[in-house]
Amino acid sequence: MHLRVSHITKRFGSAAAVDDVSFDVPKGSFATLLGPSGCGKTTTLRMIAGFYEPDAGDIEIGGRRVNDLPAHRRGTAMVFQDYALFPHMTVYDNVAYGLRVAGRPRPERDKRVNDTLTFVGLGGMGGRWPNQLSGGQQQRVAVARALVIEPQVLLLDEPLSNLDAKLREQLRVELRILQRRLGMTFVYVTHDQDEALSLSDWIAVMNAGKVEQAGTPWEIYYHPRTAFLADFVGAVNLVPARVESVGDGSVTVSFGPHRASVRRPVDVSLSTGQEVRLCMRPESFTIAPAGASANGLALSGTIARRAFLGDTMRYWVKVDDREWIVDQPDPGATETLDGAVLLSLRPERVHVIAES
Amino acid sequence: MRSLRREPALLLALLAVIALVLVFIVYPQVQVVVAPGSGGYASFLEGGTWVTPFVHSLEVMALSTTSAVLLGFVYAYAMVYSDMRWKPFFRLIGILPLLSPPFVVAASYILLFGPRGIITYGVFGQTPIIFGLLGIWGVQTIAFFPFAYQLIADALSRSDARMEQAARNLGAGPWRVFRTVTLPLSRPGLGAAILTTAIYIVEDFGNPQLIGGQFTVLPTQAYNLISGFGEFTSAAAVSTLLLLIALALYLAKIRLDGGRSFVTISGRASSMPRPPVPAVLSWACFSGSLVLAGVILMVYGTLLVSALTVLFPINLAPTARHFTFVVTGSNGDALRNTLVFSSVAALVSAIFALFAGWLVQRGDWPGRRVLDFLLILPAAIPGIFFGIGYLTAFNQPWLDWVDRGALIILSMVFWNIPVGYQAAVAGLRQIDRSIDEAATSLGASRLRGFWDVVRPLLGGSLRVGFVTTFVRAVTTLSVVIFLFTPATTVATIRIYQLVNDLNWGGATAFTVADISMAIAALVIFAALARGRLALGMARG
Ligand SMILES: Nc1ncnc2c1ncn2[C@@H]1O[C@H](COP(=O)(O)OP(=O)(O)OP(=O)(O)O)[C@@H](O)[C@H]1O
Ligand SMILES: [Mg+2]
Numbered sequence: 001m002h003l004r005v006s007h008i009t010k011r012f013g014s015a016a017a018v019d020d021v022s023f024d025v026p027k028g029s030f031a032t033l034l035g036p037s038g039c040g041k042t043t044t045l046r047m048i049a050g051f052y053e054p055d056a057g058d059i060e061i062g063g064r065r066v067n068d069l070p071a072h073r074r075g076t077a078m079v080f081q082d083y084a085l086f087p088h089m090t091v092y093d094n095v096a097y098g099l100r101v102a103g104r105p106r107p108e109r110d111k112r113v114n115d116t117l118t119f120v121g122l123g124g125m126g127g128r129w130p131n132q133l134s135g136g137q138q139q140r141v142a143v144a145r146a147l148v149i150e151p152q153v154l155l156l157d158e159p160l161s162n163l164d165a166k167l168r169e170q171l172r173v174e175l176r177i178l179q180r181r182l183g184m185t186f187v188y189v190t191h192d193q194d195e196a197l198s199l200s201d202w203i204a205v206m207n208a209g210k211v212e213q214a215g216t217p218w219e220i221y222y223h224p225r226t227a228f229l230a231d232f233v234g235a236v237n238l239v240p241a242r243v244e245s246v247g248d249g250s251v252t253v254s255f256g257p258h259r260a261s262v263r264r265p266v267d268v269s270l271s272t273g274q275e276v277r278l279c280m281r282p283e284s285f286t287i288a289p290a291g292a293s294a295n296g297l298a299l300s301g302t303i304a305r306r307a308f309l310g311d312t313m314r315y316w317v318k319v320d321d322r323e324w325i326v327d328q329p330d331p332g333a334t335e336t337l338d339g340a341v342l343l344s345l346r347p348e349r350v351h352v353i354a355e356s
Numbered sequence: 357m358r359s360l361r362r363e364p365a366l367l368l369a370l371l372a373v374i375a376l377v378l379v380f381i382v383y384p385q386v387q388v389v390v391a392p393g394s395g396g397y398a399s400f401l402e403g404g405t406w407v408t409p410f411v412h413s414l415e416v417m418a419l420s421t422t423s424a425v426l427l428g429f430v431y432a433y434a435m436v437y438s439d440m441r442w443k444p445f446f447r448l449i450g451i452l453p454l455l456s457p458p459f460v461v462a463a464s465y466i467l468l469f470g471p472r473g474i475i476t477y478g479v480f481g482q483t484p485i486i487f488g489l490l491g492i493w494g495v496q497t498i499a500f501f502p503f504a505y506q507l508i509a510d511a512l513s514r515s516d517a518r519m520e521q522a523a524r525n526l527g528a529g530p531w532r533v534f535r536t537v538t539l540p541l542s543r544p545g546l547g548a549a550i551l552t553t554a555i556y557i558v559e560d561f562g563n564p565q566l567i568g569g570q571f572t573v574l575p576t577q578a579y580n581l582i583s584g585f586g587e588f589t590s591a592a593a594v595s596t597l598l599l600l601i602a603l604a605l606y607l608a609k610i611r612l613d614g615g616r617s618f619v620t621i622s623g624r625a626s627s628m629p630r631p632p633v634p635a636v637l638s639w640a641c642f643s644g645s646l647v648l649a650g651v652i653l654m655v656y657g658t659l660l661v662s663a664l665t666v667l668f669p670i671n672l673a674p675t676a677r678h679f680t681f682v683v684t685g686s687n688g689d690a691l692r693n694t695l696v697f698s699s700v701a702a703l704v705s706a707i708f709a710l711f712a713g714w715l716v717q718r719g720d721w722p723g724r725r726v727l728d729f730l731l732i733l734p735a736a737i738p739g740i741f742f743g744i745g746y747l748t749a750f751n752q753p754w755l756d757w758v759d760r761g762a763l764i765i766l767s768m769v770f771w772n773i774p775v776g777y778q779a780a781v782a783g784l785r786q787i788d789r790s791i792d793e794a795a796t797s798l799g800a801s802r803l804r805g806f807w808d809v810v811r812p813l814l815g816g817s818l819r820v821g822f823v824t825t826f827v828r829a830v831t832t833l834s835v836v837i838f839l840f841t842p843a844t845t846v847a848t849i850r851i852y853q854l855v856n857d858l859n860w861g862g863a864t865a866f867t868v869a870d871i872s873m874a875i876a877a878l879v880i881f882a883a884l885a886r887g888r889l890a891l892g893m894a895r896g
Contacts, residue, residue: 051793053359070362071796072804078797084790088812097808098798149798 002027002185003153008057010043017043019209025202028183030176034196035206036232041189045155048187050074061152077146079156083138085130091141092126098149116148136167156188160195172199193233197221205229223265223351230279230353237282237324243274251352253278256320260297262350270354277353282327284349287315290340299343317341360721366802373712377730380770384745385737391592391748400593409577410597415489416573417558420496424557425550427497428504431648434641436512437630441642449649452656453502455874457831457848459562460867461499463855464655465491466567467662474669487569495563498651504553511545512538517630524631548613551605558601559738561834566855574598575740575834582838595741606736662864678865687850691869694847697761698829701768706821708769709776710814714806717784718792735774739834742771747838761844764836768829775828776821783817823881827874
C-alpha cells in the first residue's frame, strides 16, 4: 500500500476528534474522506501531512513509517481550503517555491513551473499577483504549487468549497483528469457527497471520528452498512422490516403487508425474526398511474407532494402509513402524475441494513 | 512537543530564545528582588524610610493620572468624535511628546516657571518655590496627557461606529449615545488606558528627579540611595516596592484588555466616520484642543527658543553656539552613541521579538504561556528597576571585557521587547496559520518558512517594533542612568547632567537634537509605510 494509516487517534482535550482510524490507499488512486462537519476529516489529513501529532497509531508512506518525520520531509503536499497562496509572491514564485526550497537549478525550475502552469491552464499568468486572480484561478495556482514538487501523496482539504457551483463542477472534472494523467495519489477531503462520488476511486465515510464504511463509490451508494451512511450519501427510503427467512444469497423480508425476497448483504449475519431496515434509492423505482402492470415488488399509494428538480421529478407517495420518495427521470418525456399511483421495484435493488 | 524534537534546528532556536529571556529578562530582575535578602527586607520595612516616598508615589500617581487622563480624554474625544478643524495639526502636536524624553517637560517648566522663569520672574517678578508635589503634579500632567490621549483615542476608536449610528437612528441624542453605547463598549479599553498611564507616571524618574526637590518618590529614592550613598540593598528594596505597584497595575490592565494596548507608533489610518456632533460641541472640542496643543507647543517652543538663544530668558540674541557645543567633543560622541545604540537595539529587539512572537503564537509546545508572559513582563518593569537589575547582574568584574555600550544596547533591547512582541503577535493574528503550513508542506522547514513567508508578511509589524523601540531608546533616561560610562554616555544622560549644571542652552540644544532623531525615525517610517501602500495598490 502506498499510504497506510493504521489505528490513528487524535484527542483535543478529552474528546477524540479522530478515533482509531485505519485505511489503505493504493498508489495512483484517488481516495476521499467524506463526512459531516466536525467528523475529523481535516484532523486526519493534517496528521498525514504532519501538522498534527497522532496520539496513537502509525502512518506509512511508500512503505516507510513517517510518524517521526517533520512535515516538510514527508513527501506530502497540501492544497488548502483557503488556498494559502503567498500574497507577497507572484504566481510564478508561488509555484516555484517548493523547487527553490529543494535547491533545483534555475533552468529546471523554470521549465517545470511553466509546464505545470500550462498544465493547469494558467500559462502566461506567472507574472500576476495572487490578488489579481479569480477564485478559480487561485485554486489552480494552489494545485499547481503542490503538484510541481511531485509529492508522493497530494492532500486536498475541501479545495473547491469556496467556489460557486458551476465552477466547482468544472474544476472537479479537471482535477479528476489531472490525477488520472499524472497517476499521482490523491487524498481528498470533502463533505459534499456528489463530489466524493464523482471523483473518487475509493471513499471512506467518517462519522464522529470513526470510519463508518470504506469502499468504492458504488458500494457506498448502493450498499451502505448503516442508516447514517445511506442517508448521508443521498436521498433514500429507509423502511423498517423483519427478516422472515434467510436463504442462500437471498433473504426474505416483510414490511407492513408486503413480503419480498431480496439480495442478502455480504459480510453481515442475519437471523430469522431480526429487525432490519430496507434501503431503497428514489431513482430505483418506477412510478406509473394506478392500474399499470407491476414489475417486481409493487406498492400502491397516492401522491402527497411533488417537486420539479429539473432532471427529475420527485414525488412523495403515501403508501400505507409512510411517505416514500420516488424520482421519475426526464420529467419532460411523460405527463406529471397525480392521485393514485403504482410503485414498482425490482427486488435486487433493495438493500438490507442490519440495523433497526 | 514531539514535533519540536523532529526539527532539532527549531528546538535549538527555541532554547536559545528561552535562554536569552532567562539571562536578560528574568535573571537581572531576580537579582534585584533577592538582593536585600529576608533580613534586609525586615530591617528595611522596620526602618520606615520607605513610607514617605511610597506615600508620595501613590499621591503623585493618583493626582497626575487623574488630571492627565481627563485632559487626554478631552483631546481624544475631540479627535475621535468631533468634526473640528485642524485635526491633522492636532494629531501632529499630539505625537510630539511621544518622541521626546518625558523629563524635558520638567526642564521647560523650570525655564517658564522657575525662580528665573520667563513667566514667573520675567512677567510677574516673582521667584516662587515651584518644586515639590505641585510641581511634579503639573509637570507629569503635561508630560503624560499626550500618552493618555493616544491610549484613550485608541480605545474609543475601537468601538464600532455602526452601533453608534444605529443608536442615533433609534432617536438617541449624541450625549446619550456616548453615555449608553460608547462608554460601556469602550470601558475595558478606557480602564486599560488609565492603568497604563498610571504605570508611566508612577515609574517616571526624570520629572520628579528634576523638580521634586525634597519631595522624593520611589524611583528617585532608589536612585539617590545608590548614587548618593551606595546603599545598594535599600535601593533594591525600594525599587522592588515600585515593581510591585507597577506589576499590580499591569496585571489589572491585562485582565481588562488581555495585554494589548501599548503606545506604539503605527501608520494606522483614521478611524471610521462617527455620527455628527452638534456644532457647539465641536467648537468646545476645538477650543479645548487648541489650549492643550498650545501648552504642548509652549513646552517645546520654550526648549527650541532656549536652544537657539544665548542665555534664555535673559539674553535672547540668536546663536548657534549651543548646537556647536552639542555636536563637538564628548557631546558629539554622546549623540553618536544615542544613534548607534538605539538603532542597533531597535533592530535587534524588533527582529528578536518577531521571532519570539512567531515561536509563541505558532508553537504547540508546553510552557509557551510562560514565555508569553515573560516577553510582555518588561512592559511592567519600571525603567529604574530594569537599570538596577542590569547594574547588579552585569556590572561585574568578570564581565569587564564586555563593552559597556553593549550592555546599554542589551538593556534597551530587552526592556523594549514587549513593543515588538505585541506588534508581532498582532501581525501574526492577521496571517492564517495555513500560510506557514503551506510553506512547510512544500518542503520548507518551519524556520525556513518563517524566513521566506512569515517575515516578509510581517514587515509592517517589524517596522512598528523598530520605530517604537528606537524612539523609546533615544528617550529613556532611567534605564541607562546606572549603565553609562564616560565613553558610553547618551543624549538623555547628557541632558540630565546639563540641566543639573544649569547649562540650559546646552541642555535644550541636546533635547532638540535628541527629539530630532526620533522625528527623523518617524518620518522615515511614515515614508516606508506609504511606499508599501503605494506598492500594494499597484499590485491590487
Ligand atoms: N486544534 C483543535 N483544537 C481543539 N479541537 C479541535 C481542533 N481541531 C479540530 N478540533 C475538533 O475536532 C473535531 C474534528 O475537527 P475536524 O476539523 O477534523 O473536522 P472536519 O471533519 O474537517 O470538519 P469540517 O467539514 O467542518 O471541516 C471537531 O469537533 C473540532 O471541533
Ligand atoms: Mg475540515
